[in-house]
Amino acid sequence: MNSPVEIPYQSFIKIDRNSNVAIYMQITNQLINAIQRGFLPVGTKLPGTRLLSKFLEVHRNTIVAVYDELFAQGWVESLPNKGTFIIGKNEEKPVDFNDINQINLKNYPKTTGFLFKTSNILDNPFEHSSCQFVFNDGIPDIRLTQIDQHSRIYSSILKRKAHKIGHYNQDGSEFFKKNLSQYLNLSRGLPISIDNLLITRSTEMSIYIVSEILLSKDDTVLIGALSYFSVNMIFQKAGVKIITIPIDNEGINVDEVREICKRQKIRMLYLTPHHHYPTTVTLSAQRRLELLNLANEFGFIILEDDYDYDFHYEKSPILPLASADTNGMVIYIGSFGKSLAPGFRTGFIVAPENLMTEMRKYLGIIDRQGDILMEHVLGEMIAEGEINRYLKKSVKIYQERRDYFIQLIQENLGNFLTFEKPSGGLAIWTEWQIPINLMQLSRNCAQNHLFIPKTLLYQNKELTAMRLGFGDLNFDEMEKSVEIFSKTVKTMVD
Template sequence: MDSPVEIPYKSFIKVDRKSDISIYMQITNQLINAIQRGYLPFGTKLPGTRILSQTLEVHRNTIVNVYEELYAQGWIEIQPNKGTFIIGKDQEKPIKIRDFENSNLENYPKTAGFSFKTSNILDNPFEHSNCEYIFNDGIPDIRLTQIDQHSRIYSSILKRKAHKIGQYNQDGSEFFKQNLSQYLNLSRGLPISKNNLLITRSTEMSIYIVSEILLSQNDTVLVGELSYFSVNMIFQKTGVKIETISIDNEGINVEEVRKICEKQKVRMLYLTPHHHYPTTVALSAQRRLELLNLAHEFGFIILEDDYDYEFHYDKSPILPLASADTSGMVIYIGSFGKSLAPGFRTGFIVAPENLMIEMRKYLGIIDRQGDVLMEHVLGEMISEGEINRYLKKSLKIYQERRDHFSLLLEQNLKEFINFQKPSGGLAIWAEWKYPVNLMHFSRECAKNNLFIPKTLLYQNKNLTAMRLGYGNFNFNEMEKSIEIFHKTLKSLI
């Protein structure tokens, strides 16, 4: 076996004296790494402690500790009057020590050594930019969240009640579910108990669980002609057949739904009736009743996504379809605390109890740990009325922003776009009066410090439109964004 002094130890053992990890453990771990990767094969003689300490420029006692640790872990053996050797399985032929100079033990493999399935369907559609002004699809302004207050409540509960909460039961905090069920009963007309609730992390997790349980390959799922792309991705991954339904100023076209049901078996209809995504139009009361009747008549599931119910301004919000469902055909999903700080938000599913049994099984697999303390915080915010006070304050600000953003669009862009001021939500749907290459327009805006992600652009031979979120902008930021928007547009005409 090669002489220990011929091995360039310093080329693959790097000591970081600023690290929290002790120097002797750094050296130990890197030697083990070299052994595992075959750079120091069985039988390799290690240098004496004095020589290695001089080579690595560390104290001799450090190397003594390294060798003791390697011996304790079973990587080396000490043969009296011979030296210290790497332990391993005997090889039929001696292994030549690899070229350390052209190798880097710190590099993790760039590719897997096995085959695996890939999916273009799940490619990340979201983009990021360093532009100062960024449009989104309707996200709350984190600057309005009372993070200090939320943190105080969390800290208080952690000190006062953590020992009383007990272990997570894979179905969330019972205290939170009890308070959330009462909150949904009062605010959304849902006559439910805590047994009808499943607490999730997000809308996407909710829909994934629903899809895993209720959808099979080649099932037919109906969605709006324009719909939420993340949800469509989940459906496509399930292997269902997606058929689209047109949208008008009253929401989804119910007659089209009936015609499809008369021709084939439909398993599910997904819709966002409160404010259709992305157009923000509300489903009319008459069509709501018609859809419930169709679901009962043809036996398809209605998956109702109420993603922005908390944001309504002009009048009382329209109650969910689930509040009028007497046949058990509607599954209701939503979010709670969307206007709170990101870590304080959660999702939920409302469904009949027998379906909840299966949903809890899936949640136990993908999110067994959960966050029972955070859920307890949210439950206390409901019981103490804190959530209502916070929503009332933030809604006033978002309504003012909606009105100001609408005014800016009217003053600066009315010759180019048509839009209706929405009754709620945090975004405006703008349709262009004539075709514009939206991707090119987006790139030109980015050059002027305004980023418009491709997920907000909707363009085909019949439609040129954008979904423009305003909730994250204050008045000054809105004005600067529209100024850049208008200036870029003028330069392209």
């Protein structure tokens, strides 16, 4: 049997002196865990209290308390003039302590002892790379966020408003919902109250809740011929039948929607009308009215995803379909604080009260506690006008980045691809005029330290296109990224 000195107790007993758990209980629990996993087999002699206290750099009385607790729980026995020994049934071969990393890997099960259903539908489509430069599908630049100011508001709320928070509420902060409903009323023409709002963590969570309540297996859902991959995954997981609708420079083809509705029952139409994902085109005003009329006539739900409403440049944004819906056919989802640091962002759903009642039940299961403090911060940013000031400043920067990015693309790649200048958003949609393998292009760019995820690539027999985000690139990063991009393209086509 291993002697006490041979066992590397410091390797599997870690003490957190800032923890609320007493040190003697931390050591006790970790020793029990080591016994259960076979690190300390039956019959192992534990070090004397003085020796173990020296190993772990704690007071001897702490180890005395540890051994008392182990004895009380029945893990050890003390033999007069011999020492303290591990007791209990343990038929496994003693572990070799020469490699503690192998111990940890060896003793935790690699597979479950039961069967379960697996699915590749929700496989993570996102890729990561260590490349110096990255193109994405259009995300804000968190370097523009005034982190210090947001942190001060957060700290201030902890001190000034803690007494108003009370117990957690799965419906979210009433203060935030009140201010957000007013904000959406003024900025997006949505005449809603807090009873029409559900606060979520993200757009994806919002769509998941909606699909769980409103979609059943074999329902039919219409989406754009090119659509957001995460949403498609959620719909596929729900077991629905998906039909794709062509997209042109005015958005989704309404005539095609009408013809399909005449032939079969449609449950839902999913749209990103402000800037269609991924092509960035805006659904025309005429088509918006036609879609609302079709929804009323054929009884299908319109799920309106306004993922980047805050980012518009030349003109005022077109109001959501939900602002003109008088029959309760539109469910509106969006995000708030998208241009802020990740910890200060949230999602929301706008819907009639009867549906909201059911949605709250689901939210209570998957996100019961929420983040009341963060929501208070966002509510205060709205109430004090801080969010408007921040958006005004950041949108100006994003517009300058859009214009410069377009200039660089035009100058360096204008002979190879075409694009339309987007009126908003943080990405441009490019279509290639030459035959080129986009996956190979991505691999070649990665060799030159520019990462282009596969989720940006759209290639089939009829289309070769890419969605290129510019929002999180400053001018210098744009220049270097486009330089690598253009050189790689020219090398491939020469």
